[in-house]
Amino acid sequence: MTQSVSVVVIGGGQAGLAAGYHLRRLGIEFVILDAQAAPGGAWQHAWDSLHLFSPATFSSLPGRPMPHQSGEVYPDAQHVVGYLTDYEKRYELPVIRPVQVHSVHPAVAGLRVETDTGTWHAQAVISATGTWWRPFLPAVPGRDVFRGRQLHTVDYRSPQDFSGQRVIVVGGGNSGAQIAADLAEHADLTWATARPPRYLADDIDGRALFDAATARRRALETGGADTGGVAGLGDIVAVPPVRAARDAGLLQAMPMFTRLTEAGPIWPDGSRTPAAAIIWATGFRPTLAHLAPLRLRDRDGRVPTVGTRAIDEPRLHLLGYGDWTGPASATLIGVGRPARDAARDLSALLRSKDC
Incomplete structure (x- = not known):
């Protein structure tokens, strides 16, 4: 089965939903392809006691404040899953699941997205697959012999x-x-x-981290000194x-x-x-194997970008992978602005003669 659409968003977690919100507001035709069987992204797979770093007030996607969780200052993972589920329904975002995206290829008039359910032809793609699905294990000597x-x-x-x-x-x-x-x-x-x-200081939460990341971005954009962003705080x-x-x-x-x-x-x-x-608890790497046919990754395994747009493939945007795709873009509060910028950039691209 082959289908065509203006924009394919790969990933139905928080970054993909934020992208969908802004694409919908701009009147762009799109679909969101999500590998998960249910809404909630990686949050539905988190450990039982995981809580957000910020109160609900400062943990919201664009357009829809996260409701407070009774008895909790910092919402737990299941509350976030419920919020993302409601968000998807509230804005009637066209999420198709479960769909495994195998690869993205250049095409004559856009990009070709190969999945386990068929092929999509899109004028542009937003990759929002995150990092949870690619855990990193350090090369510690003897790791393969430990019997525990x-x-x-x-x-x-x-x-x-x-x-x-x-x-x-x-x-x-x-x-x-x-x-x-x-x-x-x-x-x-x-x-x-x-x-x-x-x-970090005990009174710092996720809102302060977002502000620190934003201040660093502004300083770098204006030629100021690197503040260190979040890493400078702890x-x-x-x-x-x-x-x-x-x-x-x-x-x-x-x-x-x-x-x-x-x-x-x-x-x-x-x-x-x-x-x-x-x-x-050694971190993650960006889940980008589906982009391999585009041959865009550098030695660090990242796709060089200007904002969220891939430098060597302007029809591709990367969203939610960390500061290199927008300040604090891997967080709920931080992903909204780069998602808006990506949608606006794609809107201009789709109106141009070059797309």
Whole structure:
């Protein structure tokens, strides 16, 4: 089956929905192809205790404020799933699911999108597949010989799964800190980080992070000094569970181990720690394999962009992968502006004679 449309949006999570909102407002014909069987994007696969860094007021997509969650200052993942589900229905966004996008190819008059349900011919494409589906595992010596259980952030669900076990959590970012805090009173926890944990001030939340990222973008655009953005503030937002575990002395980070054996890690001083499980909270990489036929990626695995537009393929926009596709664009509050800019750029492209 072959179908044609002005714009194909790949991914039905928060970035794809924000793009759809702005495309709809501009009167552009589009579809959203989502690999998931249900609405909610990656949020529906998060661990049980995950909460946002910001109150609902500062965690909204364009046009529709997120409602407050009863009894919670920082909404949990299931509340976000409900919000995204409602958002999709409220704006009648044309999401087709489940559809696996295999590849995007150049075509005579646009781009060809190959999926498991057929082919789409589009004048332009917005890729909004995020990073959750491509977890990163560091090349630690001995990782393949460790006999215990190994999980990434994407696999972790509940501390009850590790009750009474010796668990190593690896990673000094938000996920590592939150999972370590989650496990602290249930497991024999060791938290390993590449450098000492850097906590942001306790009164900083996701809105402040968005403001910091925006200020950095403005400074760079106007030739000012690089403020460092979010990275200049720290690595870990002290959400209430992390703050409580930290203040109780339960989050004592160890320097990263040098290698793994069958039984567990060996530390820089030569000591060993037998472990039942290792949880790698070591981040993600952008999910871009579907764009391989376009041959746009650089040595870092990214597609060079101006804003969200691919430099070498103006019919392609990338949305929601991080600061390189818009300040804080991987967050709910941050994705709205780059989504608006991408939609406006595509509107101008579709009106031009070159498309």
